Amino acid sequence: MPVIRFVREGRDVECYPGENLREVALREGIELYGLKGRLGNCGGCGQCITCFVDVAGAPAGSLSPRTAVEDQKLLRRPQTWRLACQSLVESSLLVLTRPQSPPADGEDLWATAQASPLPVGPTAWPEPPAPQTEEEVAGEAADGSTATSDEGADELPRER
Numbered sequence: 001m002p003v004i005r006f007v008r009e010g011r012d013v014e015c016y017p018g019e020n021l022r023e024v025a026l027r028e029g030i031e032l033y034g035l036k037g038r039l040g041n042c043g044g045c046g047q048c049i050t051c052f053v054d055v056a057g058a059p060a061g062s063l064s065p066r067t068a069v070e071d072q073k074l075l076r077r078p079q080t081w082r083l084a085c086q087s088l089v090e091s092s093l094l095v096l097t098r099p100q101s102p103p104a105d106g107e108d109l110w111a112t113a114q115a116s117p118l119p120v121g122p123t124a125w126p127e128p129p130a131p132q133t134e135e136e137v138a139g140e141a142a143d144g145s146t147a148t149s150d151e152g153a154d155e156l157p158r159e160r
């Protein structure tokens with residue numbers, strides 16, 4: 001599975017192949033937006049151009065190709081910038097959030113992030129939990145440890 005190394009935040013985050021970069025960042029509590037984007041963003045439609053990220057040095061194919069929206073919206077931006085909401089993560093890469101406001105120690109952060117190899121991460125999709133056996137289900141019912149569909153039925157008003 002891909003590992004996204006967020007350079008500014010100093011965090012490695014795993015995601016599933018094909019996950020949307022913006023959604024992964026938001027899920028992990030990574031701040032993607034500057035003040036303008038925090039006050040109002042398009043919610044991932046590719047219209048507000050506030051979810052910039054810099055993916056300098058990303059291996060080819062680690063993100064989905066630029067969309068037509070990005071080609072239009074990023075005309076005057078560096079080639080290494082992407083819109084997080086338009087980018088699907090395919091393999092591990094480094095990401096700098098909010099490159100329009102680079103951190104004062106940005107070069108050091110990039111150097112630190114590049115110094116250690118990206119972890120491979122899990123290489124297989126997680127296994128779904130094994131189905132319960134009839135004995136396990138019966139045991140839980142006897143313990144009363146699992147809610148049943150009849151739970152609370154005595155509290156419902158009876159129809160006449």
Ligand code: FES
Pocket residue numbers: 041042043044045046047048049050051083084085086
């Ligand atoms: S969230 Fe608006 S362009 Fe990405």
